[in-house]
Every structure is written in C-alpha cells, then in structure tokens.
Amino acid sequence: MKILILLLTIAGISACQPAATSDDSQLVIASMQQSGDDYAQVLPETRIEFPQDHGPHPAFRQEWWYLTANLKDEQGEPLGLQWTQFRVSLTPEVPAEAQPDWQTQQLFLGHAAVTSADQHLAAERWQRQHPQLAFVTAAPLTVALNNWRWQSDGETLLPASLSVSTEEFGYQLRLEGTSQIWLQGEDGFSQKHHSEPIASHYYSQPFIRVSGQVRFGDEIKTVTGEAWLDREWSSQFLGESQDGWDWFALKLSEDERLMLYQLRGENPYLYANIMYRDGTRKPLDSADIQMTPTGFFEADDSRYPSEWTIKSERYQIDLKVSAINPDSRMPLTLPYWEGPVQFFGSHQGFGYLELTGY
Secondary structure (H helix, E strand, O other), rough: HHHHHHHHHHOOOOOOOOOOOOOOHHHHHHHHHHOOOHHHOOOOOOOOOOHOOOOOOOOOOOOEEEEEEEEEEOOOOOEEEEEEEEEEEEEOOOOOOOOOOOOOOEEEEEEEEOOOOEEEEEEEEEEEEEOOEEEEEEEEEEEEEEOOOEOOOOOOOOOEEEEEEOOOEEEEEEEEOOOOOOOEEEOEEEEEOOOOOOEEEEEEEEEEEEEEEEEOOEEEEEEEEEEEEEEEEOOOOOOOEEEEEEEEEEEEOOOEEEEEEEEEOOOEEEEEEEEEEEOEEEEOOHOOEEEEEEEEEEEOOEEEEEEEEEOOOOOOOOEEEEOOOOOEOOOOOOOOEEEEEEEEOOOOOOEEEOOOOO
C-alpha cells in the first residue's frame, strides 16, 4: 500500500477532463496495486540513446519529464517554478496497432507550481493520451497536456520553450543550454534499493538558462534564472519497506550542481552526484554524507522537514538549507511538498527540494 500511495502522489490524480471517464482514477489505483513484473524492466545493460529516449516508453509503468527553476524577477526577488508531466500505463499490454481515441491505456498527468516567499500556487491536469490533447513525441521533443506544453526546437533537448496557463498563474519561458546530458547511477541505470531489484532509467540536464514571464493572478513578472530537468522511467519505484524520499537539486557554483536524495525506510538508500558544466560528473560515496532535518513546517495534519543540514568532511560540504517558502505544500489530490530552497555554509546558493511520503 505504501508503494500505491507514493506512486499516486506522483501521479496526482484529479477530477477527470471530458475526454476521460469517471472510472479512470479507479483504473489507476488498481494498476498501481499490482506488481510491476508484467511491465518492461529496468536493466543495467540497457543503454540510453537520444533523441528517442527523450520520448515516451509505454512498455514501462510510469515515467516523467520534470523541470524545476530558480528565478529572479525585475526586483531581484527569488521565485521558484515547477513543471512535471507524468505518463502512467494502466495495463502492461502495448497494442501493436493504434487504438481509437479515448481507448488508450496511457494516462498523462501534469503538475505545475510557482513559489515566492509569501505565495505558493499549484495546479494539476490529467488526460488520456490523445493526439490533439495529451501526447509526447521524441524528435522534436513535444510534451503536451492541453494548454501545457514543452516544445524543443529540434531533435536535441534544448533550446526549447515551455508554456503553462491556469486561472491563478501561468508562465511562458525560453530554455537555453547545450545538448549535453548527465546520466545518473551507472550509465543511466539508477538503483533505488540496497537489496531489491528496484531501479529506474534516469538522466538530467542541470544547466538550463531561463528567461520569460511568470503570471501571478493578474500580475506579470519578467524573470531570468536557471533550471534543472530530470527524466526517469521505470515499472516499480519503491520497495515495500520504503516510505518516500527527500530529493535535493542544488547549485553549488556556476559550474557545479549537486543532486542528493534518500529513499527513507528501515535501511535508507542515499545517492549523491556532482555534475560539472564541462559534462563530467563525480558520484559521491553515500557513506560520507549526512542529511539531517533541523526544522519543520507544520499545518493541519502535515509535518514536512523544511530546514536541513548536509555535511561531508570528505567532500568539504557543510550546508544549512532552508525553504524560501516553508509552506510549499502541493495541495493536489494527493499532497506532497515541493519548493525552492537557499543554502549557506561551505557553499552558498539556491536549489530545489521535494519531499514525499510524509
């Protein structure tokens, strides 16, 4: 049941749109309760290839295209932004022929949010796959869900544009950067458990320049900054003994980024990787890093660790991390916490934090 809750937290099922049916949420729940053994499996010998792996992998149970951005407005005030599109397969069978509209077993779900020091606005969308409403293509990369859309200019990931519009907020962004991709884990095979065969295929682009406009209600802000894109696909993401995760994406300097996450449970699984602008990376020994929550945001029945220390004598890291807006709950169908952070100590800068399973 813990796996079901966490995967549905990712999926963010909400009230269905006209093209979906009233039974879709129950189909998703039923599919998540099943083992992922009947779906395609993540294998260490599989090699990630581009541009095709920018696109969808319908034989796997779930995947996502996930962007976070640390921006500043014209007054220099920090602003956080999140956009995620998920694909969930309701059955392991991939049809050999195209299915009629609305009969597909592929669901696309979207989450979006903007965060300032005193506001956090979030929205969700979901839609069955449809060539006009919800789809992903690899070359050029197009990730579309109604009026939310990532559109790459060509066969490489970048440059691209990103557009999201809701009643409360929206953004129109231009994304620039190299086509360099950083593979996580071992050549993109990212283990998620010490002993069980649970893993994902995982790559990142943590050096993306951003410019554009963000709308808060009727107020439009011109913004600049940097973003980080993550891509993962798998058929099972957590073990029965794992409760959720704490994920950090931190800008240590202009030329280096730190990814650090732990999957909580009886025996926490920790992963850390420093990525450099020149395309190199340095996986860190997880035994030499400590993540400790030092402050919490509490409201209603929720309690999220919004302040942390991250330390490693071996790698000369000693950070005090705090949320820019401690109330960065994603108040969606199934809630989690996601928001921009700042940090001081051995390094100083900004980043993003995601907390699930609390």
